[in-house]
Amino acid sequence: MSTDVALPSVEKHQHHRDVTGGWLRPAVFGAMDGLVSNFALISGVVGGGAPNAIVVMTGLAGLAAGACAMAAGEYTSVTSQAELMRAEIDIEKAELRRNPEGELAELTALYEARGLDAGTAALVATQLTEQPELAWRVHVREELGVDPDDLPSPYVAAISSFIAFALGAIIPVLPFMLGVTGLVVTGLISMLGLLALGATVARLTARPWWLGAGRQLLLGGIAAAATFGIGSLVGVGLS
Template identity: 65%
Template sequence: MTTTRAEVHHSHRDVTGGWLRPAVFGVMDGLVSNASLIAGVVGGGANNTAVTIAGLAGLAAGAFSMATGEYTSVRSQSEMTMAEIDVERREIARNPQAEEDELAQLYESRGLTPELAREVARQLHRQTDVAWRVHAREELGVDPDDLPSPWVAAGSSFLAFAIGALVPLLPFLLGFGSVLAAVLLTAAGLAATGAMVARLTGRSPLYGGARQLLLGSAAAAVTYGIGSLVGTAIT
């Protein structure tokens, strides 16, 4: 007797790899934070050299801070998840029948008949290595074989922040020293990034771009105002 493989008519993108969230957050944070920093320094009356130094310092400090934070948070989450999985593995080894009954009740609550739910649980518990993985997915909501990588999160966050933070700094690094050029580049970067993220998540690119442009502009305007007030008070 031959078995026929089911045809796969669609595919899914990787939504659990741990790179998208830190990358998106990193590039957005880099754009907004460094543009705001530069706006504040410019508002305070600093010259182009001071603005460039402040922008480079903001880029480096922010990129390393983002990478460190992402690595630590993802690593801590994975360690906590593995600790809970170990609890489940020990419980299955110590009291397998109770865990099998628990899994059967879970499947029954999801619509299976009591007889089918118990048979499915029994079949899955025939192999301990399969059983604890199923319990991890069903009870903890995680896939133990596909946990996000802290190194991927840290690396994508570092690169994304650096790229985002470089955009408003480019005119000063190239010697133009133009605040208008920095504003235009930042606005374009915010709109483009917001639209790209919206497209990835199935939202309207126009809405995503406009939303990010509005939020970033508001942050830069506030810091520019603060810089102007502080600069005036000092002078």
């Protein structure tokens, strides 16, 4: 008689995407901002009656200025956020040194609130507190909601936003660089770019592709129409 015992199969967990690396938000925002803002800028210039050469120069200037501004802004904001988090981490470390009993009680109460019974919560909190390098990390994760070993990189954010903005902003300029005049071709290409970017973002965030595509097309169209109208009014006033 066989004595083999069937072992339960090991569940294979799906690997999750990296959502804390600091690149997705600036890249998405950069690409969208580059396409929408430069399409709107070019629409305003064309609406004002500017010749093709001026439109190209304006579009390229908008690309360069916007990409640099995006990179500088992302670097500054992410650096400031990281500095703030490190300051809070230093406060947490100091509290652990100054009042270990109080921090132990705080961690115990937190685990009880998460559903552990009092004895288990106290045991877990005590064992964690006995390891100083682990203790402050646990307190930071539980109290501040951040991973101290995985803070967003300002360099990644700046480079991602710069490249993404430039790629988005070049789309509405390309037809004019190739000699096309008017907004028809640029409008069609920009609308396709808006649809593609919106759909891509929706897929990355597990949303319906048509929802992201339609939303981005609507927002970009409104921005372009508004600046075209303003450019037309200003152009008539200056002529």
